Amino acid sequence: MEPLVDIVIEDARWEALGLDALAELAVRAAFAELGLPEVGFSLCLMGCDDARILELNGDFRGKPKPTNVLSWPSEERGVDAGEVPxxxxxxxxxxxxxxxxxxxxxxxxxxEAAEAGKPMADHVSHLIVHGLLHLLGYDHIRAADGDLMEATEVRILARLGLSDPY
Structure with missing residues (x-):
């Protein structure tokens, strides 16, 4: 089976965690929940460190600080507040x-995983799902959109056997 996710590893610690397998499972669960076929889509996931994400966050969002995950959708999918994209x-x-x-x-x-007392793999799976939903047009700027995105994440994570992170 062809991988859904092209993985770029910039920090070897991601290889030890198995980022490629985590990403495939998370994306397949999201596609299943959303009714998307596993063939006909691609995305790229880069596993990096804080220095690199700080640079990206500064360049693209004007926030020169590290963050957990960033997404760049190939297409903007604007919707009305609380509407599914x-x-x-x-x-x-x-x-x-x-x-x-x-x-x-x-x-x-x-x-973040250590502070929350949860396994790193579970937290990373959640953030991959979160990033993927951004690629699909979900957002959390407005409260209604945030509620919809969180509920969607919770359903996808349940498919992976992961508890509600909220």
């Missing part, structure tokens, strides 16, 4: 529709 149409198997890119920082994820 229109899901993209899949491309062909040999020419998949790109959903966009996600970057995730090992340092911040490890710190």
């Amino acid at each position: 229109d899901l993209p149409e899949p491309g062909e198997a040999d020419d998949p529709e790109s959903l966009g890119d996600i970057a995730i920082s090992y340092d911040t994820c490890a710190l």
Whole structure:
């Protein structure tokens, strides 16, 4: 089976955690929950460290500080407050529709997981789902959108056997 996620590892600690397997499971669970086919889409996930994500967060969001996850959708999918975004149409198997890119920082994820007393793999799976939902047009700027996004995340994480992180 073709991988859904192209993985770019900039920090070797991600290899030890098994970022590629975590990403595949998280994305497949999200696609199943949302009714998206596993063929016809692609996305890229970069596993990096705080220094790299600080640079990206500064360049793209004007926030020169580390964060856990960043997303760059290939297409803006604006919706009315609290509305489910229109899901993209899949491309062909040999020419998949790109959903966009996600970057995730090992340092911040490890710190957050430790502070929350949860396994790193569970926290990373949640953040991959969170980043993917951003690629699909979900957001949490407005309260109604945040409620919808959180509820969607909780359902996807339940498919992975993970408890409600909220």
